[in-house]
Amino acid sequence: MSNETPKLPLDGVRVLDLSRVLAGPMCAMALADLGAEVIKVEHPGRGDDTRDWGLRIGKTETAYFNSANRNKESICLDLGTADGQAIARDLAARSDIVIQNFKFGGAEKFGVGYEQLREANPKLIYCSISGYDRTGPEAARPGYDLVIQGEAGLTALNGERGQAPLKFGVAAVDMFTGMYATQAILAALFDRQRGGPGRHIEMALFDCGLMITAYYGLEALLLNEDPPKYGNAHPSIIPYGIFDAEDGPMVVAVGNNAQFDRFCRGVIDRPDLADDERFKTNLGRGKNRDALVPEIHAELKRRKRKDLLERLSAAGIPCGEVLGLLEALKSERAIEGGLVTEQPHPLAGSAHVLAPPYRFDGQRPPVRLPPPQLGQHTEAVLKQVLGLSPERLSELRAKGVL
Incomplete structure:
Protein backbone atom coordinates (compact mmCIF):
# COMPACT_ATOMS: atom_id res chain seq x y z
CA MET A 1 0.00 0.00 0.00
CA ALA A 214 -35.97 8.13 16.01
CA TYR A 215 -37.70 4.95 17.23
CA TYR A 216 -38.55 6.54 20.59
CA GLY A 217 -40.51 9.21 18.75
CA LEU A 218 -42.43 6.67 16.67
CA GLU A 219 -43.20 4.61 19.79
CA ALA A 220 -44.56 7.73 21.51
CA LEU A 221 -46.94 8.23 18.58
CA LEU A 222 -48.02 4.58 18.70
CA LEU A 223 -48.59 4.68 22.47
CA ASN A 224 -50.03 8.20 22.38
CA GLU A 225 -47.89 8.90 25.46
CA ASP A 226 -44.21 9.10 26.39
CA PRO A 227 -42.47 5.71 26.34
CA PRO A 228 -40.91 4.56 29.64
CA LYS A 229 -37.32 5.54 30.38
CA TYR A 230 -34.77 2.76 30.54
CA GLY A 231 -31.51 4.55 31.35
CA ASN A 232 -28.60 2.43 30.15
CA ALA A 233 -30.91 -0.47 29.25
CA HIS A 234 -32.59 -0.98 25.88
CA PRO A 235 -36.34 -0.38 25.51
CA SER A 236 -36.94 -3.59 23.60
CA ILE A 237 -33.85 -5.88 23.74
CA ILE A 238 -33.02 -7.75 26.99
CA PRO A 239 -30.39 -8.09 28.44
CA TYR A 240 -28.79 -5.16 26.65
CA GLY A 241 -27.08 -2.40 28.59
CA ILE A 242 -24.50 -1.58 31.23
CA PHE A 243 -23.98 -4.04 34.06
CA ASP A 244 -21.62 -4.10 37.03
CA ALA A 245 -19.15 -6.95 37.27
CA GLU A 246 -17.41 -7.50 40.60
CA ASP A 247 -14.60 -5.14 39.62
CA GLY A 248 -16.14 -2.63 37.21
CA PRO A 249 -18.88 -1.76 34.71
CA MET A 250 -19.26 -3.46 31.36
CA VAL A 251 -21.58 -3.54 28.36
CA VAL A 252 -23.51 -6.71 27.55
CA ALA A 253 -25.57 -6.70 24.35
CA VAL A 254 -27.57 -9.92 23.91
CA GLY A 255 -29.17 -9.32 20.54
CA ASN A 256 -31.30 -12.41 19.86
CA ASN A 257 -32.78 -15.56 21.38
CA ALA A 258 -29.88 -17.83 20.41
CA GLN A 259 -27.46 -15.43 22.09
CA PHE A 260 -29.62 -15.40 25.20
CA ASP A 261 -29.50 -19.19 25.39
CA ARG A 262 -25.69 -19.15 25.12
CA PHE A 263 -25.49 -16.32 27.64
CA CYS A 264 -27.45 -18.26 30.25
CA ARG A 265 -25.71 -21.60 29.73
CA GLY A 266 -22.14 -20.59 28.91
CA VAL A 267 -21.61 -17.23 30.61
CA ILE A 268 -23.60 -17.04 33.85
CA ASP A 269 -24.24 -20.81 34.30
CA ARG A 270 -28.00 -20.37 34.64
CA PRO A 271 -29.65 -22.88 32.25
CA ASP A 272 -32.84 -22.51 34.28
CA LEU A 273 -33.25 -18.98 32.90
CA ALA A 274 -32.78 -20.21 29.35
CA ASP A 275 -35.41 -22.93 29.89
CA ASP A 276 -37.93 -20.62 31.55
CA GLU A 277 -40.87 -20.10 29.17
CA ARG A 278 -41.16 -16.48 30.29
CA PHE A 279 -37.70 -15.67 28.92
CA LYS A 280 -37.32 -17.80 25.78
CA THR A 281 -38.26 -14.98 23.38
CA ASN A 282 -37.26 -11.35 23.42
CA LEU A 283 -40.92 -10.31 23.58
CA GLY A 284 -41.27 -12.51 26.63
CA ARG A 285 -38.16 -11.09 28.22
CA GLY A 286 -39.51 -7.60 27.62
CA LYS A 287 -42.81 -8.47 29.25
CA ASN A 288 -41.06 -10.08 32.22
CA ARG A 289 -38.16 -7.62 32.43
CA ASP A 290 -38.60 -6.96 36.16
CA ALA A 291 -38.28 -10.67 36.99
CA LEU A 292 -35.27 -11.35 34.75
CA VAL A 293 -33.00 -8.32 34.99
CA PRO A 294 -32.30 -8.52 38.77
CA GLU A 295 -31.21 -12.15 38.31
CA ILE A 296 -28.76 -11.14 35.60
CA HIS A 297 -27.39 -8.25 37.62
CA ALA A 298 -26.77 -10.55 40.58
CA GLU A 299 -24.97 -13.18 38.48
CA LEU A 300 -22.71 -10.67 36.75
CA LYS A 301 -21.89 -8.89 40.00
CA ARG A 302 -20.40 -12.12 41.38
CA ARG A 303 -17.82 -12.46 38.58
CA LYS A 304 -14.67 -10.68 37.47
CA ARG A 305 -14.99 -8.48 34.39
CA LYS A 306 -12.06 -10.07 32.56
CA ASP A 307 -13.53 -13.55 32.96
CA LEU A 308 -16.97 -12.37 31.84
CA LEU A 309 -15.59 -10.63 28.76
CA GLU A 310 -13.71 -13.78 27.77
CA ARG A 311 -16.82 -15.93 28.22
CA LEU A 312 -19.04 -13.50 26.35
CA SER A 313 -16.61 -13.24 23.46
CA ALA A 314 -16.31 -17.03 23.27
CA ALA A 315 -20.10 -17.23 23.10
CA GLY A 316 -20.24 -14.67 20.29
CA ILE A 317 -22.06 -12.09 22.38
CA PRO A 318 -21.17 -8.38 21.89
CA CYS A 319 -19.54 -6.96 25.01
CA GLY A 320 -16.97 -4.46 26.20
CA GLU A 321 -15.53 -2.55 29.11
CA VAL A 322 -17.01 0.79 30.14
CA LEU A 323 -14.07 3.17 30.07
CA GLY A 324 -13.61 6.67 31.36
CA LEU A 325 -13.33 9.33 28.67
CA LEU A 326 -9.58 9.77 29.18
CA GLU A 327 -9.12 5.98 29.18
CA ALA A 328 -10.94 5.73 25.84
CA LEU A 329 -8.86 8.50 24.26
CA LYS A 330 -5.63 6.90 25.48
CA SER A 331 -6.68 3.36 24.66
CA GLU A 332 -4.60 1.18 22.36
CA ARG A 333 -7.59 1.06 20.00
CA ALA A 334 -7.69 4.86 19.63
Whole structure:
Protein backbone atom coordinates (compact mmCIF):
# COMPACT_ATOMS: atom_id res chain seq x y z
CA MET A 1 0.00 0.00 0.00
CA SER A 2 1.29 3.44 -0.91
CA ASN A 3 2.15 5.83 1.92
CA GLU A 4 1.03 8.77 -0.18
CA THR A 5 -2.14 10.50 0.99
CA PRO A 6 -4.86 9.82 -1.58
CA LYS A 7 -6.50 12.76 -3.28
CA LEU A 8 -9.52 13.62 -1.17
CA PRO A 9 -13.01 13.75 -2.74
CA LEU A 10 -13.56 17.50 -2.21
CA ASP A 11 -10.13 18.62 -3.34
CA GLY A 12 -10.62 21.85 -5.31
CA VAL A 13 -13.91 22.78 -3.61
CA ARG A 14 -13.91 26.08 -1.71
CA VAL A 15 -16.15 26.72 1.31
CA LEU A 16 -16.77 30.13 2.87
CA ASP A 17 -17.63 29.43 6.51
CA LEU A 18 -19.52 32.39 7.97
CA SER A 19 -20.84 30.32 10.89
CA ARG A 20 -19.86 30.15 14.52
CA VAL A 21 -20.26 28.03 17.67
CA LEU A 22 -21.00 24.41 16.70
CA ALA A 23 -23.58 23.27 14.10
CA GLY A 24 -22.21 25.36 11.22
CA PRO A 25 -18.53 24.89 12.12
CA MET A 26 -19.06 21.11 12.47
CA CYS A 27 -20.57 21.06 8.98
CA ALA A 28 -17.69 23.09 7.53
CA MET A 29 -15.13 20.90 9.31
CA ALA A 30 -16.68 17.75 7.83
CA LEU A 31 -16.29 19.28 4.36
CA ALA A 32 -12.71 20.29 5.21
CA ASP A 33 -11.91 16.75 6.34
CA LEU A 34 -13.11 15.55 2.94
CA GLY A 35 -10.57 17.81 1.24
CA ALA A 36 -12.36 21.13 0.76
CA GLU A 37 -10.57 24.44 1.25
CA VAL A 38 -12.47 26.08 4.10
CA ILE A 39 -12.09 29.80 4.81
CA LYS A 40 -13.49 30.63 8.24
CA VAL A 41 -14.54 34.27 8.59
CA GLU A 42 -14.33 35.71 12.12
CA HIS A 43 -14.78 39.09 13.76
CA PRO A 44 -11.40 40.84 14.18
CA GLY A 45 -11.80 41.47 17.89
CA ARG A 46 -13.49 38.44 19.38
CA GLY A 47 -13.59 35.70 16.75
CA ASP A 48 -15.84 32.67 17.09
CA ASP A 49 -17.67 32.62 20.44
CA THR A 50 -16.15 29.23 21.27
CA ARG A 51 -12.65 30.73 21.36
CA ASP A 52 -13.71 31.80 24.87
CA TRP A 53 -15.39 28.54 25.97
CA GLY A 54 -13.76 25.84 28.08
CA LEU A 55 -10.08 25.15 28.55
CA ARG A 56 -7.62 27.58 26.96
CA ILE A 57 -4.94 26.49 24.48
CA GLY A 58 -2.44 29.18 23.53
CA LYS A 59 -3.89 32.67 23.24
CA THR A 60 -6.97 32.37 20.99
CA GLU A 61 -7.95 28.68 20.96
CA THR A 62 -9.81 26.40 23.37
CA ALA A 63 -10.55 22.70 23.43
CA TYR A 64 -14.15 23.52 22.46
CA PHE A 65 -13.10 25.62 19.46
CA ASN A 66 -10.55 23.05 18.34
CA SER A 67 -13.17 20.28 18.33
CA ALA A 68 -14.98 21.88 15.37
CA ASN A 69 -12.34 23.79 13.42
CA ARG A 70 -9.52 21.57 12.19
CA ASN A 71 -8.42 21.80 8.55
CA LYS A 72 -9.62 25.42 8.21
CA GLU A 73 -8.02 28.79 7.53
CA SER A 74 -9.10 31.74 9.68
CA ILE A 75 -9.47 35.28 8.37
CA CYS A 76 -10.66 38.30 10.32
CA LEU A 77 -13.27 40.45 8.63
CA ASP A 78 -15.60 43.03 10.13
CA LEU A 79 -18.89 42.43 8.34
CA GLY A 80 -20.28 45.55 9.96
CA THR A 81 -18.27 47.65 7.51
CA ALA A 82 -18.90 48.22 3.82
CA ASP A 83 -15.37 47.10 2.96
CA GLY A 84 -15.76 43.92 4.99
CA GLN A 85 -19.03 43.09 3.29
CA ALA A 86 -17.53 43.71 -0.14
CA ILE A 87 -14.64 41.35 0.61
CA ALA A 88 -17.05 38.67 1.87
CA ARG A 89 -19.10 38.97 -1.33
CA ASP A 90 -15.95 38.71 -3.44
CA LEU A 91 -14.93 35.56 -1.56
CA ALA A 92 -18.42 34.09 -1.98
CA ALA A 93 -18.26 34.76 -5.72
CA ARG A 94 -15.15 32.59 -5.82
CA SER A 95 -16.54 29.85 -3.57
CA ASP A 96 -18.63 26.75 -4.18
CA ILE A 97 -20.34 26.67 -0.81
CA VAL A 98 -21.34 29.25 1.81
CA ILE A 99 -22.44 28.26 5.34
CA GLN A 100 -24.02 30.78 7.70
CA ASN A 101 -25.95 30.70 10.97
CA PHE A 102 -26.56 34.38 11.67
CA LYS A 103 -29.69 35.35 13.55
CA PHE A 104 -32.69 35.62 11.25
CA GLY A 105 -32.09 38.48 8.81
CA GLY A 106 -28.47 38.88 9.89
CA ALA A 107 -26.95 37.58 6.67
CA GLU A 108 -29.02 40.03 4.62
CA LYS A 109 -28.08 42.86 7.00
CA PHE A 110 -24.40 42.12 6.33
CA GLY A 111 -24.92 41.86 2.57
CA VAL A 112 -24.26 38.11 2.40
CA GLY A 113 -27.79 36.67 2.11
CA TYR A 114 -28.50 34.03 -0.51
CA GLU A 115 -30.29 36.35 -2.93
CA GLN A 116 -27.51 38.91 -2.53
CA LEU A 117 -24.80 36.37 -3.39
CA ARG A 118 -26.43 34.22 -6.06
CA GLU A 119 -26.50 37.06 -8.60
CA ALA A 120 -22.71 36.98 -8.86
CA ASN A 121 -22.51 33.19 -8.35
CA PRO A 122 -25.63 31.41 -9.68
CA LYS A 123 -24.13 27.97 -9.00
CA LEU A 124 -23.54 28.75 -5.31
CA ILE A 125 -24.63 26.16 -2.74
CA TYR A 126 -25.73 28.21 0.25
CA CYS A 127 -26.61 26.65 3.61
CA SER A 128 -28.55 28.58 6.26
CA ILE A 129 -28.70 27.06 9.76
CA SER A 130 -31.23 28.45 12.23
CA GLY A 131 -33.04 27.40 15.37
CA TYR A 132 -36.48 27.04 13.83
CA ASP A 133 -38.27 26.98 10.48
CA ARG A 134 -37.24 30.14 8.66
CA THR A 135 -40.71 30.40 7.08
CA GLY A 136 -42.66 29.94 10.31
CA PRO A 137 -43.73 32.18 13.21
CA GLU A 138 -40.60 31.31 15.24
CA ALA A 139 -38.14 32.21 12.50
CA ALA A 140 -36.54 34.99 14.54
CA ARG A 141 -36.06 32.90 17.70
CA PRO A 142 -32.39 32.14 18.40
CA GLY A 143 -31.55 28.45 18.51
CA TYR A 144 -29.68 26.92 21.44
CA ASP A 145 -28.92 23.23 21.73
CA LEU A 146 -30.24 22.79 25.28
CA VAL A 147 -33.47 24.65 24.53
CA ILE A 148 -34.05 22.45 21.49
CA GLN A 149 -33.26 19.29 23.45
CA GLY A 150 -36.03 20.29 25.83
CA GLU A 151 -38.54 21.33 23.16
CA ALA A 152 -37.91 18.30 20.93
CA GLY A 153 -38.55 15.84 23.75
CA LEU A 154 -34.96 14.63 23.91
CA THR A 155 -34.47 15.42 27.60
CA ALA A 156 -37.66 13.43 28.28
CA LEU A 157 -36.19 10.17 26.97
CA ASN A 158 -32.84 10.28 28.80
CA GLY A 159 -32.09 8.90 32.25
CA GLU A 160 -33.61 6.31 34.53
CA ARG A 161 -37.28 5.69 35.27
CA GLY A 162 -38.64 8.46 37.50
CA GLN A 163 -35.65 10.74 36.86
CA ALA A 164 -36.12 14.39 35.95
CA PRO A 165 -35.46 15.50 32.33
CA LEU A 166 -31.82 15.01 31.40
CA LYS A 167 -29.79 16.47 28.54
CA PHE A 168 -27.23 14.60 26.47
CA GLY A 169 -23.62 14.90 27.65
CA VAL A 170 -22.64 16.68 24.42
CA ALA A 171 -24.51 19.21 22.27
CA ALA A 172 -26.15 16.43 20.27
CA VAL A 173 -28.64 18.61 18.37
CA ASP A 174 -25.92 20.98 17.16
CA MET A 175 -23.72 18.07 16.12
CA PHE A 176 -26.48 16.16 14.29
CA THR A 177 -27.59 19.37 12.57
CA GLY A 178 -24.04 19.88 11.34
CA MET A 179 -23.93 16.35 9.93
CA TYR A 180 -27.40 16.60 8.33
CA ALA A 181 -26.31 19.90 6.77
CA THR A 182 -23.20 18.22 5.38
CA GLN A 183 -25.36 15.50 3.79
CA ALA A 184 -27.58 18.08 2.14
CA ILE A 185 -24.62 20.11 0.85
CA LEU A 186 -22.95 17.03 -0.62
CA ALA A 187 -26.20 16.05 -2.34
CA ALA A 188 -26.51 19.56 -3.83
CA LEU A 189 -22.86 19.49 -4.88
CA PHE A 190 -23.37 16.11 -6.58
CA ASP A 191 -26.44 17.41 -8.41
CA ARG A 192 -24.56 20.52 -9.51
CA GLN A 193 -21.85 18.30 -10.99
CA ARG A 194 -24.59 16.77 -13.16
CA GLY A 195 -25.64 20.20 -14.42
CA GLY A 196 -28.06 21.04 -11.62
CA PRO A 197 -28.59 24.54 -10.22
CA GLY A 198 -27.21 26.28 -7.20
CA ARG A 199 -29.27 25.66 -4.06
CA HIS A 200 -30.37 27.34 -0.87
CA ILE A 201 -30.35 24.68 1.86
CA GLU A 202 -32.21 25.54 5.05
CA MET A 203 -31.58 23.60 8.25
CA ALA A 204 -33.40 24.06 11.56
CA LEU A 205 -32.09 22.76 14.87
CA PHE A 206 -35.61 21.84 16.00
CA ASP A 207 -36.21 19.75 12.88
CA CYS A 208 -32.99 17.83 13.43
CA GLY A 209 -33.64 17.48 17.16
CA LEU A 210 -36.98 15.85 16.43
CA MET A 211 -35.29 13.45 13.98
CA ILE A 212 -32.94 12.27 16.74
CA THR A 213 -35.91 10.89 18.68
CA ALA A 214 -35.97 8.13 16.01
CA TYR A 215 -37.70 4.95 17.23
CA TYR A 216 -38.55 6.54 20.59
CA GLY A 217 -40.51 9.21 18.75
CA LEU A 218 -42.43 6.67 16.67
CA GLU A 219 -43.20 4.61 19.79
CA ALA A 220 -44.56 7.73 21.51
CA LEU A 221 -46.94 8.23 18.58
CA LEU A 222 -48.02 4.58 18.70
CA LEU A 223 -48.59 4.68 22.47
CA ASN A 224 -50.03 8.20 22.38
CA GLU A 225 -47.89 8.90 25.46
CA ASP A 226 -44.21 9.10 26.39
CA PRO A 227 -42.47 5.71 26.34
CA PRO A 228 -40.91 4.56 29.64
CA LYS A 229 -37.32 5.54 30.38
CA TYR A 230 -34.77 2.76 30.54
CA GLY A 231 -31.51 4.55 31.35
CA ASN A 232 -28.60 2.43 30.15
CA ALA A 233 -30.91 -0.47 29.25
CA HIS A 234 -32.59 -0.98 25.88
CA PRO A 235 -36.34 -0.38 25.51
CA SER A 236 -36.94 -3.59 23.60
CA ILE A 237 -33.85 -5.88 23.74
CA ILE A 238 -33.02 -7.75 26.99
CA PRO A 239 -30.39 -8.09 28.44
CA TYR A 240 -28.79 -5.16 26.65
CA GLY A 241 -27.08 -2.40 28.59
CA ILE A 242 -24.50 -1.58 31.23
CA PHE A 243 -23.98 -4.04 34.06
CA ASP A 244 -21.62 -4.10 37.03
CA ALA A 245 -19.15 -6.95 37.27
CA GLU A 246 -17.41 -7.50 40.60
CA ASP A 247 -14.60 -5.14 39.62
CA GLY A 248 -16.14 -2.63 37.21
CA PRO A 249 -18.88 -1.76 34.71
CA MET A 250 -19.26 -3.46 31.36
CA VAL A 251 -21.58 -3.54 28.36
CA VAL A 252 -23.51 -6.71 27.55
CA ALA A 253 -25.57 -6.70 24.35
CA VAL A 254 -27.57 -9.92 23.91
CA GLY A 255 -29.17 -9.32 20.54
CA ASN A 256 -31.30 -12.41 19.86
CA ASN A 257 -32.78 -15.56 21.38
CA ALA A 258 -29.88 -17.83 20.41
CA GLN A 259 -27.46 -15.43 22.09
CA PHE A 260 -29.62 -15.40 25.20
CA ASP A 261 -29.50 -19.19 25.39
CA ARG A 262 -25.69 -19.15 25.12
CA PHE A 263 -25.49 -16.32 27.64
CA CYS A 264 -27.45 -18.26 30.25
CA ARG A 265 -25.71 -21.60 29.73
CA GLY A 266 -22.14 -20.59 28.91
CA VAL A 267 -21.61 -17.23 30.61
CA ILE A 268 -23.60 -17.04 33.85
CA ASP A 269 -24.24 -20.81 34.30
CA ARG A 270 -28.00 -20.37 34.64
CA PRO A 271 -29.65 -22.88 32.25
CA ASP A 272 -32.84 -22.51 34.28
CA LEU A 273 -33.25 -18.98 32.90
CA ALA A 274 -32.78 -20.21 29.35
CA ASP A 275 -35.41 -22.93 29.89
CA ASP A 276 -37.93 -20.62 31.55
CA GLU A 277 -40.87 -20.10 29.17
CA ARG A 278 -41.16 -16.48 30.29
CA PHE A 279 -37.70 -15.67 28.92
CA LYS A 280 -37.32 -17.80 25.78
CA THR A 281 -38.26 -14.98 23.38
CA ASN A 282 -37.26 -11.35 23.42
CA LEU A 283 -40.92 -10.31 23.58
CA GLY A 284 -41.27 -12.51 26.63
CA ARG A 285 -38.16 -11.09 28.22
CA GLY A 286 -39.51 -7.60 27.62
CA LYS A 287 -42.81 -8.47 29.25
CA ASN A 288 -41.06 -10.08 32.22
CA ARG A 289 -38.16 -7.62 32.43
CA ASP A 290 -38.60 -6.96 36.16
CA ALA A 291 -38.28 -10.67 36.99
CA LEU A 292 -35.27 -11.35 34.75
CA VAL A 293 -33.00 -8.32 34.99
CA PRO A 294 -32.30 -8.52 38.77
CA GLU A 295 -31.21 -12.15 38.31
CA ILE A 296 -28.76 -11.14 35.60
CA HIS A 297 -27.39 -8.25 37.62
CA ALA A 298 -26.77 -10.55 40.58
CA GLU A 299 -24.97 -13.18 38.48
CA LEU A 300 -22.71 -10.67 36.75
CA LYS A 301 -21.89 -8.89 40.00
CA ARG A 302 -20.40 -12.12 41.38
CA ARG A 303 -17.82 -12.46 38.58
CA LYS A 304 -14.67 -10.68 37.47
CA ARG A 305 -14.99 -8.48 34.39
CA LYS A 306 -12.06 -10.07 32.56
CA ASP A 307 -13.53 -13.55 32.96
CA LEU A 308 -16.97 -12.37 31.84
CA LEU A 309 -15.59 -10.63 28.76
CA GLU A 310 -13.71 -13.78 27.77
CA ARG A 311 -16.82 -15.93 28.22
CA LEU A 312 -19.04 -13.50 26.35
CA SER A 313 -16.61 -13.24 23.46
CA ALA A 314 -16.31 -17.03 23.27
CA ALA A 315 -20.10 -17.23 23.10
CA GLY A 316 -20.24 -14.67 20.29
CA ILE A 317 -22.06 -12.09 22.38
CA PRO A 318 -21.17 -8.38 21.89
CA CYS A 319 -19.54 -6.96 25.01
CA GLY A 320 -16.97 -4.46 26.20
CA GLU A 321 -15.53 -2.55 29.11
CA VAL A 322 -17.01 0.79 30.14
CA LEU A 323 -14.07 3.17 30.07
CA GLY A 324 -13.61 6.67 31.36
CA LEU A 325 -13.33 9.33 28.67
CA LEU A 326 -9.58 9.77 29.18
CA GLU A 327 -9.12 5.98 29.18
CA ALA A 328 -10.94 5.73 25.84
CA LEU A 329 -8.86 8.50 24.26
CA LYS A 330 -5.63 6.90 25.48
CA SER A 331 -6.68 3.36 24.66
CA GLU A 332 -4.60 1.18 22.36
CA ARG A 333 -7.59 1.06 20.00
CA ALA A 334 -7.69 4.86 19.63
CA ILE A 335 -3.92 5.23 19.35
CA GLU A 336 -3.43 2.45 16.80
CA GLY A 337 -6.34 3.83 14.78
CA GLY A 338 -4.68 7.26 14.61
CA LEU A 339 -7.78 8.92 16.04
CA VAL A 340 -5.92 11.28 18.38
CA THR A 341 -3.21 13.45 16.86
CA GLU A 342 -0.82 15.97 18.38
CA GLN A 343 -0.41 19.11 16.31
CA PRO A 344 2.31 21.76 16.71
CA HIS A 345 1.20 25.00 18.34
CA PRO A 346 3.29 28.21 18.33
CA LEU A 347 2.44 29.12 21.94
CA ALA A 348 1.33 25.90 23.66
CA GLY A 349 4.00 23.78 21.99
CA SER A 350 1.46 21.23 20.86
CA ALA A 351 -2.27 20.54 21.05
CA HIS A 352 -4.33 17.40 20.75
CA VAL A 353 -6.66 17.32 17.76
CA LEU A 354 -9.00 14.45 16.87
CA ALA A 355 -8.62 13.01 13.38
CA PRO A 356 -11.39 12.55 10.79
CA PRO A 357 -13.40 9.38 11.50
CA TYR A 358 -13.29 7.77 8.06
CA ARG A 359 -10.78 6.18 5.69
CA PHE A 360 -10.36 6.36 1.93
CA ASP A 361 -8.63 3.45 0.23
CA GLY A 362 -7.42 2.23 3.59
CA GLN A 363 -6.02 5.56 4.78
CA ARG A 364 -7.40 8.08 7.23
CA PRO A 365 -7.35 11.67 5.86
CA PRO A 366 -4.69 13.70 7.66
CA VAL A 367 -5.19 16.76 9.80
CA ARG A 368 -3.84 19.04 7.08
CA LEU A 369 -4.22 22.19 9.16
CA PRO A 370 -4.49 22.39 12.95
CA PRO A 371 -7.31 24.58 14.30
CA PRO A 372 -6.26 28.11 13.36
CA GLN A 373 -5.28 31.00 15.54
CA LEU A 374 -7.62 33.95 15.21
CA GLY A 375 -6.97 35.63 11.86
CA GLN A 376 -3.91 33.47 11.19
CA HIS A 377 -4.51 33.29 7.43
CA THR A 378 -6.06 36.71 6.72
CA GLU A 379 -3.32 38.16 4.55
CA ALA A 380 -2.43 34.89 2.80
CA VAL A 381 -6.04 34.15 1.82
CA LEU A 382 -6.88 37.67 0.66
CA LYS A 383 -3.69 37.84 -1.40
CA GLN A 384 -4.13 34.42 -2.97
CA VAL A 385 -7.90 34.33 -3.52
CA LEU A 386 -8.68 38.00 -4.17
CA GLY A 387 -5.28 39.28 -5.25
CA LEU A 388 -5.26 42.17 -2.75
CA SER A 389 -2.01 44.09 -2.67
CA PRO A 390 0.05 44.64 0.49
CA GLU A 391 -0.90 48.31 0.33
CA ARG A 392 -4.61 47.53 0.20
CA LEU A 393 -4.26 45.06 3.07
CA SER A 394 -2.47 47.67 5.18
CA GLU A 395 -5.20 50.19 4.39
CA LEU A 396 -7.95 47.76 5.40
CA ARG A 397 -6.11 46.84 8.58
CA ALA A 398 -5.70 50.51 9.52
CA LYS A 399 -9.46 51.00 9.06
CA GLY A 400 -10.22 48.04 11.37
CA VAL A 401 -11.81 45.98 8.61
CA LEU A 402 -9.32 43.11 9.08
